[in-house]
Amino acid sequence: MATTAASNPSLAQRLRGMSGEVVKFAVVGLSGVVVNFAVFWICLNGFHLASLRSNIAATLIAITTNYLGYRYWLYRDRDAASRKREITLFLLFSGAGMLIETGVLGFSVYVLGLDSHFEQLAAKVAGLAVATVFRFVSYRTWVFTALPEPTVGADSQPAAEPQPATPAEAGSEPEAALVTQAELLLAAQEIRYAKAE
Missing domain, CATH: 1.10.287 (Helix Hairpins)
Structure with a gap:
């Protein structure tokens, strides 16, 4: 397949083309973060669950709300022919992101001894940041694939x-x-x- 300058865009063109997608990803992601932190705080303070259990419950609920946002708003024009494959991959990569997030939280609480509620929230923010980068790359690359x-x-x-x-x-x-x-x-x-x- 021959490539031309028009079919081989520069890095600046690629980043410009992705900017709208990044903004929409951030909007859906921020709504998921609000759900995630609200459920985490309720589980931690209202139900007095351990921090890792609270994190897992909060992340699972946020994963569900994020899937709806990604599928029906951000990636609505992507291939939805194989919904079973899409959901399986979404859950797989979301689960990996949850392990990243929970790993950072567990490390800070159980290894570093940062166990106050605000220290746990800070660790959750750090884990969520790393997991978000992982999720963005994996969702756009493998889960919500573009149709030719x-x-x-x-x-x-x-x-x-x-x-x-x-x-x-x-x-x-x-x-x-x-x-x-x-x-x-x-x-x-x-x-x-x-x-x-």
Whole structure:
């Protein structure tokens, strides 16, 4: 597949194209943070649960609210053909993010001895920051995948259709299907970056 300057955007163009997505991700994420901290505080002070149990309960509820925001607002135009796969991956990466967040909280409470409620909140903020970066990268890369779509570019020339590899080029039928799928995903990324210009 030949690449041109238009299909290979600079880092600045890629970041500009992602800025709207980052803002929407932050809005959904902040609503999840509010839910997360509210439930954490209620579990910690109202129900007198241990900090790690409070964190797990709060994070699970926030994961649910965040999925609804991501699926039906931020990534509503992404491929939803395989909802079971999407939900499975979302729960997998959300669970990994929860482990990151809970690990930072557990380290601060049980290793560093920072066990006042405000120290626990500070540790939760630090863990949430690290987990948020992980979640953003994993959600946009693997969970809410973009659909390849043929579009007409700004110069009124149709976007180049990726040509599927022949079995002779790829080596065998399964490899040919894998190569074709990879080319379609790359074409979708190029289209998304071209739209951002």
